[in-house]
Amino acid sequence: MELFLQQLFNGIMFGSTYAIVALGLTLVMGILNIPNFAHGHLYMLGGYCLFFFAGTLGLGYWAGMVLSVAALGLVGVLMEKFVYRPLNDQPHINAFIAAVGSLLFLESFALVVWGPQGLRIPNPHPQAIELLGITMSVQRLLVIIGAIVLIAGLHLFMKKTIAGATIEAVAQNREGAMLTGINVNRVSAMTFAISTGTAAVAASLISPIFMLSPSMGAILGMKAFVIVILGGMGSVPGAILGGYLLGLIEALGGGYISAAYKDVFAFAALILILSIKPTGLFGKREV
């Protein structure tokens, strides 16, 4: 029972990170119509920005996190403007290649600036709480709470504000959005900023627990991609649920069978779910 609860806790924590990262990926996908393959690498950059602001400049954890989110938001805006917007009217394959190019650039950039060895961000909340026989470190709890706050905030923004509704409008019908007077380019830039900013939140929450490395974005980006397909392309609730589901599958599979097979379980689940429901859990059939 204790093993189960401990793995459940860990699964929810990993799932929180996955949910945030997949959410950002799905938002941009709705706008661009292509997956931003570099999304995991932007998450990685968010972790390194935290290291730079909190560690190198010594500004402390929370200030470092705020600055990292702001820096990544800016990176998102620039990326939309200079990488993807010029390719708007071009064949989709061009944007695909641009995404792969950005991914390679970001990984090499981190490698040159911070080196290949793993870096550690000192854990700002090393205390632990004992509850129901399981140990929960405060930082791990923060990951879970942070994700819930972020997801709830984003949900309110999308459903209750006009600016949030423009994201849905542009994703559902780009030309229709233009004709109602929405500045589609500005909405794209805003969506990118939200997407990359939330990736930085996820990275900042979890990087005090694990090491930073330039390759940490690749596997997470791949998993986020899996989650987005699992949840149904472009579906926001699908991305959130898929994220938690993947975290739980990994943690329970890893805890009960073998931790070495953790990624195998994740990708096997993808294959299984897609063979049963090809549109994903929340996918809508194209009409």
Added chain:
Amino acid sequence: MLKLKNVYTDIGGLQIIHNVSLEIEQGEFVALLGSNGAGKTTLFRTVAGVLKPNSGTIEFNGMGIHRMPVHKIVEAGLVLCPQGRQLFPRLSVEKNLIMGAYPIKGNKPRIQKNLDRVYELFPILKERRNQEAGTFSGGEQQMLAIARSLMSEPQLLLLDEPSVGLAPLIVEQMAETISNINREMDTTIFLSEQNANMALNITDRGYVLENGSCVLSGDCAQLKDDEKVRKAYIGA
């Protein structure tokens, strides 16, 4: 109010609109007639700024708009209600309408007033205001598209083939509603139609487009009597 001078438009290197010049005055109700493929939609998309003309000028209230982005043109008061409707299928009817009021966002009383007005014009939209737009029939979607384009109180409304794909009875109702919008709301309307019979009955005057060129213009009585128009568009 609207003035096109020697407008040429290409799509993918193919010239669709050749040397079109026309003028619309404040308060008028003008028809753009032409068969399928004559270039009506391309001309409207050019005026609305979705496509940019290769040469020529488009003036709206004395301001050159042919190089302006679409959202600026909408803010200036020129709105296109597109063919194919271009609704937001997974947003509710009311949310679609509220997005139509984007240029006046923040002005709650004005948005509410416009909402009441379009609900009065199309009562079915009020009944179904919480339903997703994508679940609507063709006629209902057309009503929603027109209602949405009225939400920002346009001075000039371009209506691209509102009757396409609708049952004859619905077309009649639609024609009446559109005339009402022109008369009672004081909205200048430029209406494109294949259904020349319907269009000539409700508008003041018209232009005839053929292969992307403007071949004929005049008031409706005159056009109705024109041999060519009768043969080609009315079938009498």
